[in-house]
Amino acid sequence: MANSISQQGGGGQIVICVILLILSMVACQSVPDLDAELQTVIQAQRITRLDPGPAQDPALVALGQALYFDKILSGNRDIACATCHHPHKNSGDDLPISIGTGGVGLGETRQIGNGRQFIPRNAPEVFNRGAAEWRTMFWDSRVMLGEDGRFQTPAGAKLPATVANLLAAQAMFPVTSNDEMRGAVGDTDVFGQPNELALIDSDDLPSIWQALMNRVLAIPEYQTLFAAAYPDVPMAELDFGHAANAIAAFEIEAYTFYHTPWYQYLEGDTLALSDDAKSGALLFFGEAGCSRCHSGPLFTDQQHHNLAVPQVGPGKGDYAPLDLGRFSETGNLTDKYAFRTPPLHNVTISGPWMHNGAFNTLEAVIEHHLDTEKSLQGYDTAVHLPPDLRGTFQNDPALLDEMLQTVDPQLAPARKLSAQEIQQLIAFLEALTDPGVAENIAYLVPTAVPSGLSVDVVINREGE
Ligand code: HEC
Ligand code: HEC
Secondary structure, three states: OHHHHHHHHHHHHHHHHHHHHHHHHHHHHHOOHHHHHHHHHHHHHHOOOOOOOOOOOOHHHHHHHHHHHHHHOOOOOOOOHHOEEEEHHHOEEEOOOOOOOOOOOOOOOEEEOOOOOOOOOOOOOOOHHHHHHHHOEEEOOOEEEEEOOOOEEOOHHHHHOOOHHHHHHHHHOOHHHHHHHHOOOOEEEOOOOOOOOOOOOOOOOHHHHHHHHHHHHHHHHHHHHHHOOOOOOHHHHOHHHHHHHHHHHHHHHOOHHHHHHHHHHHOHHHHHHHHHHHHHHHHHOOOOOOOHHOOOOOOOOOEEEEEEOOOOOOOOOOOOOOOEEOHHOOOOHHHEEEOOOOOOOHHHHOOOEEOOOOOOHHHHHHHHHOOHHHHHOOOOOHHHHHHHHOOOOOOOOOHHHHHHOOOHHHHHOOOOOOHHHHHHHHHHHHOOOOHHHHHHHHHHHOOOOOOOOOOOOOOOOOOO
16 A cells, blocks of 8 residues: 555655656757767767878978979979969869960959850869878779778879879879860960870870970979988989879868868867857757768768769760769769768858859759759759859759759758758858968969979969
């Protein structure tokens, strides 16, 4: 008897407890604790910071900085890596798609040369490319680090063994491209001299790289810089792989920027993010489904997805005026129109966005993800493209249908998002931008390079 009475009493307490619990849950729902929710997500999804990679050797960085800004690496001596990935342009070029050799100017005012064509794709920002997580380079991953630790590149077995890392493997290729840096047969350089690089057979990559080394090592200042960077390598044994390693070292040293409000937040500073950014983070890792593809410390799965991005620009290779993306590398039908998921650190300052710069606002980028069909069908070139590219939009209804039919199903968000929620996602993306970029990046431009050729700078920059 006594037992059952005490049990009854216990039952009453439980009822009160349950009521209190429900009340507190209701209270919680009406005033959502964003921090608590976000902590749960951060732990459940094991969200971590990126590993920026090892510190770079200063002698290698000094050589790399010279090479990166020196137009001597281009056939016509008129374009450098920096022209398309410039510190004053947040490591990109501010253009939807790039303008290669023959062009004049920097950034959005850059003009295409007579008889030249646009580069098919958008020059990506090159932030944090030294991070340990990277396995792929280029929008179609045509340079990759294989599971076996070997580089898979368009050069195959011809890639010099001296290439030290994935970013250096990437740096071997812009110099070989006719449109980007090498120039075309018959071109003369800025001094009216013949362009010897353009005459080399396109398949003969080793001869192109050797011709570049001949140019560079004829300059005493480069001999000194190479000797300092490679004290144990005799000059006769230096190859373009050594140059590429230096360029990569400079890119890593110069463009590693990940001290973001988001990382401050991950370290426990709950004031580092606005409520909008916190709500945006919850959407990003939750109902909006962004982290299905923009996953891991770099916010990319480094996989390829068809987002049915409007086809603009000259197109690429055999499929021009279309660009079939990863399909051109693999031949797999599932890779048609698929491009590598881009990373998102500092993405707010690296527009125009997408593999071909088809969108010039982040609202439009996100709206495209959320309703691909509406965005593609309603794509307005006058809104998003400069006049000289508007006529390149491939708007054949059959093509649009085909692209839409194979859109990656992972793109579908759990529900329709409101305009306010899109702004919250943008607030989160803003929290992925390192304020240090604005403060420090402009100071990376050298005043001169060893060849004596001109160094691209933004003229009339504020405060200069
Ligand atoms: C004419 C403009 C131009 C020049 C010059 C140029 N690039 Fe690029 N860069 C691009 C474009 C466009 C892409 C994307 C191409 C693609 O994915 O097919 C790119 C891609 C890259 C990437 C890949 C980033 C990623 O994550 O996929 C890196 C790194 C890079 N360039 C570094 C360099 C270096 C180093 C040089 C000089 C050796 C250089 N670029 C010269 C326009 C240029
Ligand atoms: C199915 C995989 C997938 C999902 C899900 C996804 N993205 Fe993307 N995202 C991509 C790919 C792939 C691209 C590049 C597509 C192209 O250029 O053709 C991209 C491009 C972007 C860009 C432009 C970046 C740049 O440098 O050009 C931003 C910003 C972006 N996504 C944000 C988001 C947000 C926010 C969400 C959630 C609403 C999201 N993504 C969901 C795969 C995805």
